[in-house]
Amino acid sequence: MDKKIVIVAVICCAVFFVDDGYSQNQVVGGVQAKGMDMNLYPYGNISQFGVPEKSTTGSTYLYEDWKLGTAVLSSGAKIKEYPFNIDLANQTLEIMTNKGIRALEFKQIDSLAISNVGYPSQIFVNAKKYNGAEAQIVGLVEILQQGNIVLVKYNYIYVKEGAYNAALDMGNNETKLLVRNRYFLFSNELKTLVEVPKGKKKFLELLKDSDREAAGAFLSENNLGTKEERDIKLVVSFLNEKGATL
Numbered sequence: 348m349d350k351k352i353v354i355v356a357v358i359c360c361a362v363f364f365v366d367d368g369y370s371q372n373q374v375v376g377g378v379q380a381k382g383m384d385m386n387l388y389p390y391g392n393i394s395q396f397g398v399p400e401k402s403t404t405g406s407t408y409l410y411e412d413w414k415l416g417t418a419v420l421s422s423g424a425k426i427k428e429y430p431f432n433i434d435l436a437n438q439t440l441e442i443m444t445n446k447g448i449r450a451l452e453f454k455q456i457d458s459l460a461i462s463n464v465g466y467p468s469q470i471f472v473n474a475k476k477y478n479g480a481e482a483q484i485v486g487l488v489e490i491l492q493q494g495n496i497v498l499v500k501y502n503y504i505y506v507k508e509g510a511y512n513a514a515l516d517m518g519n520n521e522t523k524l525l526v527r528n529r530y531f532l533f534s535n536e537l538k539t540l541v542e543v544p545k546g547k548k549k550f551l552e553l554l555k556d557s558d559r560e561a562a563g564a565f566l567s568e569n570n571l572g573t574k575e576e577r578d579i580k581l582v583v584s585f586l587n588e589k590g591a592t593l
Contacts, residue, residue, distance in 0.1 A: 405524030407436035494587030
């Protein structure tokens with residue numbers, strides 16, 4: 348009989364300690380703490396955080412909608428007046444056909460002309476035409492300026508990861524897909540491809556001594572830099588008009 352009494356007492360004590368309220372989630376300002384499991388007793392530790400669900404925004408495509416254009420394949424075949432879009436992440440040209448969407452790898456594309464109503468067509472060519480391997484780029488590049496110096500733009504996808512701090516339960520788990528670009532100069536004389544430097548001084552160092560002073564003066568007089576596309580196009584156009592070379 349005494350043993351039964353002891354067992355019952357132990358069970359009651361166990362039930363008391365489980366349900367005594369010390370393991371309940373904290374209520375802060377009358378609101379349940381978001382995603383947290385907190386001990387209420389003094390010096391208690393946070394035992395769990397609810398990590399926000401991961402999400403991805405943005406797109407791997409260059410355009411938000413389909414663009415009409417003409418593609419020339421490396422085989423010589425042409426795909427005329429079809430809706431296109433460019434998937435930068437997967438390095439493919441997507442084509443909308445009456446049998447559904449078809450995709451061609453960039454390595455199969457020789458050139459691509461995209462029509463823009465009211466604006467000149469965008470011309471893309473395979474990077475290998477401008478010795479892209481030298482600058483470690485593959486795929487398609489857009490031609491922005493022609494001449495002794497060819498200016499091309501290389502589009503790519505930059506993945507910006509979200510910054511969530513579990514210890515503080517702050518930030519977000521959102522991954523953003525952003526279109527970024529790099530600019531390159533191709534010398535028709537030397538057959539070399541170099542990236543446009545971000546600073547004026549290093550840009551001028553790419554030029555021959557006979558062209559450097561004139562280019563520097565043009566940049567200063569017109570308050571131009573070498574970071575924005577508009578500025579780079581203007582200075583390369585000036586260099587080509589002057590007959591400059593790298």
